[in-house]
Amino acid sequence: xxxxxxxxxxxxxxxxxxxxxxxxxxxxxxxxxxxxxxxxxxxxxxxxxxxxxxxxxxxxxxxxxxxxxxxxxxxxxxxxxxxxxxxxxxxxxxxxxxxxxxxxxxxxxxxxxxxxxxxxxxxxxxxxxxxxxxxxxxxxxxxxxxxxxxxxxxxxxxxxxxxxxxxxxxxxxxxxxxxxxxxxxxxxxxxxxxxxxxxxxxxxxxxxxxxxxxxxxxxxxxxxxxxxxxxxxxxxxxxx
Amino acid sequence: xxxxxxxxxxxxxxxxxxxxxxxxxxxxxxxxxxxxxxxxxxxxxxxxxxxxxxxxxxxxxxxxxxxxxxxxxxxxxxxxxxxxxxxxxxxxxxxxxxxxxxxxxxxxxxxxxxxxxxxxxxxxxxxxxxxxxxxxxxxxxxxxxxxxxxxxxxxxxxxxxxxxxxxxxxxxxxxxxxxxxxxxxxxxxxxxxxxxxxxxxxxxxxxxxxxxxxxxxxxxxxxxxxxxxxxxxxxxxxxxxxxxxxxxxxxxxxxxxxxxxxxxxxxxxxxxxxxxxxxxxxxxxxxxxxxxxxxxxxxxxxxxxxxxxxxxxxxxxxxxxxxxxxxxxxxxxx
Numbered sequence: 331x332x333x334x335x336x337x338x339x340x341x342x343x344x345x346x347x348x349x350x351x352x353x354x355x356x357x358x359x360x361x362x363x364x365x366x367x368x369x370x371x372x373x374x375x376x377x378x379x380x381x382x383x384x385x386x387x388x389x390x391x392x393x394x395x396x397x398x399x400x401x402x403x404x405x406x407x408x409x410x411x412x413x414x415x416x417x418x419x420x421x422x423x424x425x426x427x428x429x430x431x432x433x434x435x436x437x438x439x440x441x442x443x444x445x446x447x448x449x450x451x452x453x454x455x456x457x458x459x460x461x462x463x464x465x466x467x468x469x470x471x472x473x474x475x476x477x478x479x480x481x482x483x484x485x486x487x488x489x490x491x492x493x494x495x496x497x498x499x500x501x502x503x504x505x506x507x508x509x510x511x512x513x514x515x516x517x518x519x520x521x522x523x524x525x526x527x528x529x530x531x532x533x534x535x536x537x538x539x540x541x542x543x544x545x546x547x548x549x550x551x552x553x554x555x556x557x558x559x560x561x562x563x564x565x566x567x568x569x570x
Numbered sequence: 571x572x573x574x575x576x577x578x579x580x581x582x583x584x585x586x587x588x589x590x591x592x593x594x595x596x597x598x599x600x601x602x603x604x605x606x607x608x609x610x611x612x613x614x615x616x617x618x619x620x621x622x623x624x625x626x627x628x629x630x631x632x633x634x635x636x637x638x639x640x641x642x643x644x645x646x647x648x649x650x651x652x653x654x655x656x657x658x659x660x661x662x663x664x665x666x667x668x669x670x671x672x673x674x675x676x677x678x679x680x681x682x683x684x685x686x687x688x689x690x691x692x693x694x695x696x697x698x699x700x701x702x703x704x705x706x707x708x709x710x711x712x713x714x715x716x717x718x719x720x721x722x723x724x725x726x727x728x729x730x731x732x733x734x735x736x737x738x739x740x741x742x743x744x745x746x747x748x749x750x751x752x753x754x755x756x757x758x759x760x761x762x763x764x765x766x767x768x769x770x771x772x773x774x775x776x777x778x779x780x781x782x783x784x785x786x787x788x789x790x791x792x793x794x795x796x797x798x799x800x801x802x803x804x805x806x807x808x809x810x811x812x813x814x815x816x817x818x819x820x821x822x823x824x825x826x827x828x829x830x831x832x833x834x835x836x837x838x839x840x841x842x843x844x845x846x847x848x849x850x851x852x853x854x855x856x857x858x859x860x861x862x863x864x865x866x867x868x869x870x871x872x873x874x875x876x877x878x879x880x881x882x883x884x885x886x887x888x889x890x891x892x893x894x895x896x897x898x899x900x901x902x903x904x
Contacts, residue, residue, distance in 0.1 A: 333667055333670030408654075570581070
């Protein structure tokens with residue numbers, strides 16, 4: 331499993347994809363940070379910044395997940411992985427952890443810019459609300475992990491990276507617009523149900539600086555469910 | 571040792587592998603022979619655990635591939651039809667990755683060096699796989715299968731797409747490996763089986779139609795010797811003479827005209843060498859013979875003879891023009 335993880339990490343940096351992801355992510359987060367906080371004047375709010383970052387995931391996450399299994403299948407190297415003494419779960423976990431590592435590293439680097447806030451904060455009495463920032467960072471990482479799991483699962487379905495990317499974008503988009511969709515629904519039951527699935531509505535508590543354990547569980551479950559589905563995809567292909 | 575019992579693979583309604591049973595003993599080189607689509611690759615994929623069987627048992631050195639998957643996989647090195655190479659890696663990186671992937675415990679440097687020596691990869695060691703020639707890629711594929719020193723090596727059409735020199739190199743390599751590994755290789759080239767294998771398993775339409783020592787298989791088919799003879803002379807008279815010669819079972823003008831000569835296909839009885847007497851007769855008639863070549867047997871002949879054998883209860887039929895597995899319509903392949 332460690333071998334696959336190491337190879338994945340290496341592959342990100344021997345192909346342009348890792349650099350594209352890092353560059354794009356840092357550029358987008360930099361722009362969003364400037365617009366939402368530094369340039370926003372009195373309306374400055376880190377919550378807006380972090381929420382915008384989540385929306386950026388729809389575009390940037392597919393970059394690191396689209397190739398994970400699609401490329402293996404295209405190059406026929408999945409035959410190697412599936413006939414080597416490694417469990418399928420281990421293989422999926424390695425792929426997930428590699429993508430997550432790249433994402434985590436890049437995101438933490440982008441968080442360095444938050445240190446500027448202390449210098450420019452408008453609220454001279456209370457200073458920067460650090461618990462709120464920590465809550466947001468933690469939650470963004472969780473949402474990122476969930477998005478990566480979804481992307482990895484979709485990548486396991488196809489041998490075409492473009493299909494994997496477009497599929498991931500669509501599914502993430504759907505997850506993110508659920509609570510916008512919600513405001514058009516009258517039925518209370520459906521609204522509650524949709525709200526339950528919505529990635530964003532879960533996120534809200536973190537923006538208040540509240541550590542929401544149910545949200546943690548929710549994001550964690552999404553990871554587990556989609557990675558489990560990816561494992562099933564390989565099992566299924568073996569048996570069909 | 572690989573033991574396969576009543577192996578069946580179905581895709582929906584279609585049965586791709588139908589009730590196959592055989593055992594491969596340690597140290598054997600076994601050839602899987604059959605036309606494309608006979609179920610060779612599917613069988614190999616099931617042995618290596620890439621696909622699961624619909625029913626039947628596969629055990630590798632006593633480990634069941636479905637129950638004891640990981641342990642069974644440790645005992646197999648597999649080269650699929652298309653070598654599973656990461657094109658962006660150098661051979662060195664790739665081999666080290668495979669070493670880690672298989673959780674190998676042998677001395678890394680020593681073990682990989684041995685593999686390089688056997689597969690003659692030292693020239694390509696630092697090169698990116700994408701830039702290697704097909705022959706080298708194939709060798710990297712074989713090298714990959716050797717990592718961890720598995721008892722059994724399974725090679726799916728290892729010589730397809732290689733040039734004649736590379737084919738010979740790969741065959742020599744396989745023979746070298748056969749000294750201390752059990753090898754199963756698939757091919758649709760008969761001469762490959764003759765050149766490399768101790769034993770042949772012939773598959774057709776998902777069934778095992780023969781399981782024989784290589785010599786026996788070839789002898790069985792080689793009952794009649796076939797020659798291609800180029801003779802200058804009037805075609806009708808020459809053909810009539812050929813057909814009436816004792817020792818000749820069958821003669822036919824192949825219609826390849828070259829200058830004023832015609833090429834004939836002549837089949838002689840088993841154990842009779844007709845070349846000398848035939849030469850004398852041709853000389854008498856002043857029909858110069860400008861070429862005699864033995865016609866090699868091919869896969870089609872093997873199939874037909876095996877199918878014939880299986881059908882031996884029925885009367886021996888005239889040789890069909892097109893082998894039935896190519897037309898896919900024949901019922902003789904049962």
